[in-house]
Structures are given as C-alpha cells and as structure tokens.
Amino acid sequence: MRAVVIEGYGGSERLQVREIPEPGPPGPGQVLVRVRATSVNPIDGKIRRGRLRFVMPARFPLVPGFDVAGEVVAVGPEVTGFQPGDPVFGGVDIDRHGGASAELVLAREAALAPLPGSLSFAEAAALPTAGLTALQALRDKGELAAGERVAINGASGGVGHLAVQIARAAGARVTGVASARNLDFLRELGAERTIDYEEDDFTAEDDAWEVVFDAAGNRSYRDVEPSLVADGGIYVTTKVGPDIFGWVAVTTIGGLLGQKKRARIVAVKYRAGDLVQLARLVDSGRLRPVIQEVFSLEETGKAHELSETGHVRGKVVVRIA
Structure with missing residues (x-):
C-alpha cells in the first residue's frame, strides 16, 4: 500500500511516499480502516522534528497522522459496533500501528465513531484530534x-x-x-x-x-x-x-x-463517546470543521509546511483516496 514514511527526525523533506506492507489482520478490539482522508496537527511537526523525543520518542520508520476518516475493511474479535463498509472517523495510535497517512490503518474500536452523515471524509478527518x-x-x-x-x-x-x-x-x-x-x-x-x-x-x-x-x-x-x-x-x-x-x-x-x-x-484522549458527542454537535448544526486547504498524499510535505506556519485558519487536510 502507499503511505507517507519518515525515516528519521528532520524537516518536511523527510516525508516520503513509499510502498509498504499492509497492516496485518485486526486483533481483538481493532478495526482495519481504508483511509479516505487524514489531517495535519501541530504535534505532527513536533514529532517529525524531534521536539518531543524525550516524552514521545519516535520509532522509525514512522507513518504519521493521528486523524482518520474512511471505511471499515475488516473487524477483529470482540468488535461489536462496526462492520465492513461502515464509514467511520476517529484517532489512531501511530506508535503502535502506524499513522493514517496511508491507504490502510489499524485503529481501536474505542477510538472510532460513525461518520456524521452531514460531513465529507475530508471534513470528518479535520475533527478528531x-x-x-x-x-x-x-x-x-x-x-x-x-x-x-x-x-x-x-x-x-x-x-x-x-x-x-x-x-x-x-x-x-x-x-x-x-x-x-x-x-x-x-x-x-x-x-x-x-x-x-x-x-x-x-x-x-x-x-x-x-x-x-x-x-x-x-x-x-x-x-x-x-x-x-x-x-x-x-x-x-x-x-x-x-x-x-x-x-x-x-x-x-x-x-x-x-x-x-x-x-x-489538556492532552487529547481518543474516546468513542466524545467523538459521538462531536458528531451530535455537527448533525445539530452547532459545529462545523473549517478546512483551509486539502492536499494529496504526495503533497503531505506541503501540508506540514503550511501547518507549521502557525497561521492556518481552521485545518489542513490530506486526501488519501
């Protein structure tokens, strides 16, 4: 599968699109998601540059991206809330399973929620973190x-x-x-x-x-x-x-x-119940993520550069497929 990979600390030039093996089958409580979009958060640049290496040391090669919006491909044992084909959004543990800057990613069922019906995949990817x-x-x-x-x-x-x-x-x-x-x-x-x-x-x-x-x-x-x-x-x-x-x-x-x-x-916790609360606010018309710009997977470096200016209005999104 195609994914953005970081081999070591550094600038945006470290973000390279490569072919890597697909994730293994989902384990207990896990969901395999086909990623349609992810977004860039300030923490992504800090991790890539090594500014958090003493509290969040990276394990290379690293696939970045905490936010995911996409469709369920497969579910592991003990997963009861989703089935293949369901549209979902949420967060991923990049240190355990790799991030969402890839065509497929593993996520915990407890960190996902049904995609709000009024949002596109790009808009939903802007929401979790x-x-x-x-x-x-x-x-x-x-x-x-x-x-x-x-x-x-x-x-x-x-x-x-x-x-x-x-x-x-x-x-x-x-x-x-x-x-x-x-x-x-x-x-x-x-x-x-x-x-x-x-x-x-x-x-x-x-x-x-x-x-x-x-x-x-x-x-x-x-x-x-x-x-x-x-x-x-x-x-x-x-x-x-x-x-x-x-x-x-x-x-x-x-x-x-x-x-x-x-x-x-505040340190973010990816919890399904809170994602559902955000979705309810969206569906009631009281919350809407704003996107400044959408990039392709190959343009992830540009997305990081824009995020790191510190002057983004709303969110920066990367469309995967």
Missing part, C-alpha cells in the same frame, strides 16, 4: 458552564475554531483572540466578542474570565492569572513543558490552602 482537544479542554479541564465567560487564545486555528463553536453550544459567553484578518471569521463562528492580539492584550483585563483556553499554547499562566476571576478561574493550555507543569503543581497545592485559581494541561 482538534475537536476532542477543544471539547476535553473546555468541558473536563475548564469545567465550562453556561453563562460563563471564556477567552480562547488562538481562536482561528485548528483547535481554536472548534473550541469557539463548542463553547457557544455550551451556552458560554465566548471571546475569540486572533489576528485582525480572522476576527470576522470568529464572529461567524459565534464569538460574542473578538480581540486582535496585535492591538489589545486579553490578559490585561482584571477578573475578566472564568476560563481561559490557550489553544495557541503561547501565553503562560503567569501572564493570564490576573485576568482570571478570583473565585475559581481556570487556565487551560495545550502547551507541555516545565513551566506549565510547575504552575499546575503550584495551583494544585495552592488549592489545598484556599487558592481557587487553577492551571491545567
């Missing part, structure tokens, strides 16, 4: 409730533009932070208020937000803390590093001493 990150950040880490004020930094990007819609669907009062060229886009998604980060600093407003979701991962808890409400404001970030780990520990200990503000990290 970014959508689950947004949902789990706001619902689980941010404990966002109806009527609360949430600021979403990086609101026009892959995770951010979905977070705006999910927060709005939850009944929150949403402020989107992005560049000036994206503010109309955020209002179209349902943001009640928008802030151009080049002109105004959303962290300069004291006691302004119940939740701050830093989807861009470029504002520290130290920056954001004064703008959180004193009575339980929560900062959630996608960034992983010593600084945020330290603040998570400090605010957790502080909670035992009466400090109510919190710093938390």
